[in-house]
Amino acid sequence: MRTAVIADIHSNLEALQSVLERIRELAVDEIVCLGDIVGYNADPNACMELVRSARIDCVLGNHDVAAAGLAEPDRFTSHARAALSWTREHLSTENLQFLASLPYEKNLRGLFLFHGSVHNVNRYMLSRRDAESNFLLLDGMPEKPRIGFFGHTHEPAVLTDAYGSEQARGMVSLCDTPARRYFINPGSVGQPRDGNPRAAFLVYDGQAQQITFYRAEYDVKACQDKIRKAGLPETLAERLERGR
Ligand code: ZN
Numbered sequence: 001m002r003t004a005v006i007a008d009i010h011s012n013l014e015a016l017q018s019v020l021e022r023i024r025e026l027a028v029d030e031i032v033c034l035g036d037i038v039g040y041n042a043d044p045n046a047c048m049e050l051v052r053s054a055r056i057d058c059v060l061g062n063h064d065v066a067a068a069g070l071a072e073p074d075r076f077t078s079h080a081r082a083a084l085s086w087t088r089e090h091l092s093t094e095n096l097q098f099l100a101s102l103p104y105e106k107n108l109r110g111l112f113l114f115h116g117s118v119h120n121v122n123r124y125m126l127s128r129r130d131a132e133s134n135f136l137l138l139d140g141m142p143e144k145p146r147i148g149f150f151g152h153t154h155e156p157a158v159l160t161d162a163y164g165s166e167q168a169r170g171m172v173s174l175c176d177t178p179a180r181r182y183f184i185n186p187g188s189v190g191q192p193r194d195g196n197p198r199a200a201f202l203v204y205d206g207q208a209q210q211i212t213f214y215r216a217e218y219d220v221k222a223c224q225d226k227i228r229k230a231g232l233p234e235t236l237a238e239r240l241e242r243g244r
Contacts, residue, residue: 001206002026003111005186007034007151008061009051011087012190012240013043013226015199016050018218019189028203032108034151035061035115037099038091040083040191040236042226047190048095060102061115061151062122067091068099075122079233086232111204112138112145116152124153131159131183138181147174147204148183155194156187156202156213174209184211197243 004023009016023031033056038044040063051058063080066073067087076084091099104121105114117123117130118137125131138145158166161181166172174182187200194200198215205212224237 001030001109002028003204003206004028004031004201005034005149005184005204006031006056006189006201007115007149007186008036008154008188008190009033009047010036010039010063010188010190011041011044011047012199012218012223013041013046013050014220014223015190015216015218016047018216019199019201020050020054022214022216023201023203026203031056032111032113032149033058034113034149034186035059035121036063036151037061038067038087039063039080040232041223042230042232043223044087044091045095048091048098052098057106057108057113058102059106059113059115060099060104060121063087064099064102065121068096070100079235082233083236086230107141107143107145109206110143110145110147112141112148114148114150116150118148121152125150125159125183125185126153128159128161132161134183135161135181146178146181148181149204150183150185151188153185153193154188154191155185156200157183157185158211159183169213172211172213174211176209186213187215191240192243195243197241 156168186202227237
């Protein structure tokens, strides 16, 4: 089974289209999304319709939670908050209802899908140290998932409970030892923050126990034009070309 893993689309239609095109060429068996379909950029409805028509299995991100009105965005920056109000005004009722129906996390055949941290959609998981307390939460689950996929930081990452760290690029072979656990972040489709402006995603090969990180070029300028036309904060347009 080969699973494409995407996250943090953030209403960037050009990036999402480019990533889905590349994923189609890779002929995977399924696509999952780790949350934040909306927020920041200017195409929330078109992105949601693409996600729904491609039958992408999704969990909620913190921006989705706020857009769906499930919680108030108390820890958002002013730019994120401005984009969120705009998103709430523009999302169709059908798409709002779809967002509100999504789960916070999901166990998919031993793969644990979530947005920020285990049982906390808002908290960032940035280091191996952050990962340690989250591995304990996985241990407490009846299914004891060995691999967790997360987003939220917008940076590709491989966090393990082993010594040393794995590079989050190219192909990474996972150790087959049942005791070895991983948290893996594909990076962001619609607002990368690792200094590389290209849209990020990964493919997990369950049989080969391999992760391959990919980057896809997309029309950044077209996305920026839409952000400016919508009257969203200029910084949201500008950061896309820097990948920050
Ligand atoms: Zn995000």
